Amino acid sequence: MxxxxxxxxxxxxxxxxxxxxxxxxxxxxxxFVLRLYIAGMTAQSSKAIKNITQICEDxxxxxxxxxxxxxxxxxxxxxxxxxxxxxxxxxxxxxPLRKFIGNxxxxxxxxxxxxxxxxx
Numbered sequence: 001m002x003x004x005x006x007x008x009x010x011x012x013x014x015x016x017x018x019x020x021x022x023x024x025x026x027x028x029x030x031x032f033v034l035r036l037y038i039a040g041m042t043a044q045s046s047k048a049i050k051n052i053t054q055i056c057e058d059x060x061x062x063x064x065x066x067x068x069x070x071x072x073x074x075x076x077x078x079x080x081x082x083x084x085x086x087x088x089x090x091x092x093x094x095x096p097l098r099k100f101i102g103n104x105x106x107x108x109x110x111x112x113x114x115x116x117x118x119x120x
Contacts, residue, residue, distance in 0.1 A: 048087035
């Protein structure tokens with residue numbers, strides 16, 4: 001009986017390892033669609049653009065579409081997304097949709113929010 005349980009545990013571990021591996025491979029193939037809403041080309045907007053671009057290049061190279069939208073030039077888009085402050089980053093895909101408001105300087109918070117890095 002004990003031998004059978006050990007065998008089942010090993011088999012389960014193998015299945016779990018395969019699932020984890022497949023999950024990681026699937027995560028690495030996900031395409032991210034991001035929209036960064038800014039309010040003109042202010043210093044804060046420039047910093048947010050720089051921070052998000054760096055995060056994307058370091059962690060999502062070749063797997064992201066980053067659209068930068070100035071709410072002064074395209075107010076209808078901002079209204080449609082219910083943007084109340086800028087800069088605001090919206091992760092459209094993969095789901096779930098997420099919003100981040102501020103200068104995007106907190107790299108850890110962004111990575112966790114984008115589901116790139118697990119919560120500690």
